[in-house]
Amino acid sequence: MLSTNLTAGMGTRRPAYIPPVQFFAFLATLTVHPHFTTRTHDVEKQTAADDALRYLQQVAKLVGPRNSGLNRAFRFVEATKPTASRNRRAVTRNTTDAAEEDQEYDADSIRSRYATEESLWSNADDFWSVVGWAFNCSVAHPHRWRRWKVWLELMLDILGADLESHAEDGTIPASMFARYLASVGERGRNTKRRLMRAILADGTQSSLAEFHEVWRDETRGPRNLKNQKVDRQHKRQKLDLDNGDFGDYGDESSAEDSPATSIQRSRSSTAKPSRRDSGNDDDSDESQAPRNKDNEPLTGLAALGRTPSLHLRTRLLALLVRLCALSPPTFLDTEDLFDIFTEFLRPIPLSIFSHFVCPARPYLDPDALSSMLQMLFRPLLAGSGAPVYDENVVTQEVFEECFAPYAAGGGGGVDNAKWGGGV
Structure with a gap:
């Protein structure tokens, strides 16, 4: 409708x-x-x-x-x-019509x-x-x-x-x-x-x-169909209209999902992450990093959820850049934002790092990307003899003079590979 x-x-x-x-x-x-x-x-x-x-x-x-x-x-x-008391959504707003x-x-x-x-x-x-x-x-x-x-x-x-x-x-x-x-x-x-x-x-x-689950036991799979049928048959056997027992009539969900059960199992804001995994009831050990089906640690793009996940992550980064460029006082100016980007992106593994600095699908405009890259690579050039460059925009001339001729300083092969990939 x-x-x-x-x-x-x-x-x-x-x-x-x-x-x-x-x-x-x-x-x-x-x-x-x-x-x-x-x-x-x-x-x-x-x-x-x-x-x-x-x-x-x-x-x-x-x-x-x-x-x-x-x-x-x-x-x-x-x-x-x-x-x-939270259904009214009394949250901090930037507009003046909060009461309305x-x-x-x-x-x-x-x-x-x-x-x-x-x-x-x-x-x-x-x-x-x-x-x-x-x-x-x-x-x-x-x-x-x-x-x-x-x-x-x-x-x-x-x-x-x-x-x-x-x-x-x-x-x-x-x-x-x-x-x-x-x-x-x-x-x-x-x-x-x-x-x-x-x-x-x-x-x-x-x-x-x-960043834990939103709903308690969210990662568990569906209840076993055979058990659900047994439960429904049991409920039908208990139907007794004379004594006010209406069985499963008017019940919109299973006993496990009933409102009473939901209230009993409601999660506090400090609840620990569920230890349940997809579709089975065996506890999974989340004390270790995620592993593949061969019980080996995930590497490469799999460590961040592969390409679809990476694409959404870069979309969020781009949205942050866009807001900061439009209205720096609202959150940060772009230089401070790129400084935070640098803190988190520079240490990540090379196989993932390259997808943020040389994406197959551009997520930043050329000016924003050059600004981010020059800030990202500035620490890599420390000790390489490259001249200090503190501006927020990189021109072709500046790139040829201050960046391209130099290798990463003191970081070994990984830093050199990151620097080379960005260049």
Whole structure:
């Protein structure tokens, strides 16, 4: 119905008919919630998740994040408040109509726990905690990554479109992405390093400890179909209308997924990462780095989730660069941002490093890329005799005089290979 209303009258001057913003937040949860994706064999639930994703993609493309209200719907609840009081989404905003937005957003108007206590926006601490967990899944939990990947693609499309819309009228601080950056905090460089740890999350013990699952036992697979049938048969045998026992009528989910059970098992903000893996109930040892099927440590692009994961990571880097270039006071100026990039990118293995400095698909414009590279390679040239160059832009003449003639200084073969690959 929602899709039909959205597309009705396309090509005419008729307005698009869309629901209140709380429905968008609800649908965004359905697209990735394990009960509708990786923890169920129910085809109808899986279809609902796919339909919800497709509808949100249509809204973002046809109506836009600002006109549709997606920018107001996708707000994370403050983790310090009790669940019951968090449905109003009282978060720090850069706009002046916070009270109006809180009145407009009322998750309780949707009679589903997936709009309230099971909502993505209530369970995740902030956008960056989801980013870090999603990229952890790209390495450690591929079955969950398939759903988080499409969610991240949708979010990056929406964040990019919303940022450009605000750039047109000079209101960058009010954009969705600026709001997500505000959750990081303003005090010092250490808090801003969290962004890079999220973007480069690699499924290791330390990364999983910082960016843990959004929902408890999220990485477990579906319940065994045979056991589900036995449970349903058992419920039907207990049907006793005279005594008020209605069996499984009106039960929308299995006993394991019931609201009561969900409340009992709800995760606190300090919960440890699940030790469950894809589809089986045997504990997996996440105290070690992720390994392949031959029990060997992952290497190369596999250590960061392979090409699709790397592409989304670079899209996030590009979005950061774009915001900082448009409005440095909102977060950082580009030179400080590239300095943080350098801190995290320079130590990574050569096989991955080359994909950030010489990408097959460019993710930065030429000026931004040259600025990042000269800052990235400046430490590599230390001690090589190269003249000091502190400007933020590299011209052809400067490159030929200050960079190209020199090898990496004192770093051995790996640093020389990184330097050569960048040149």
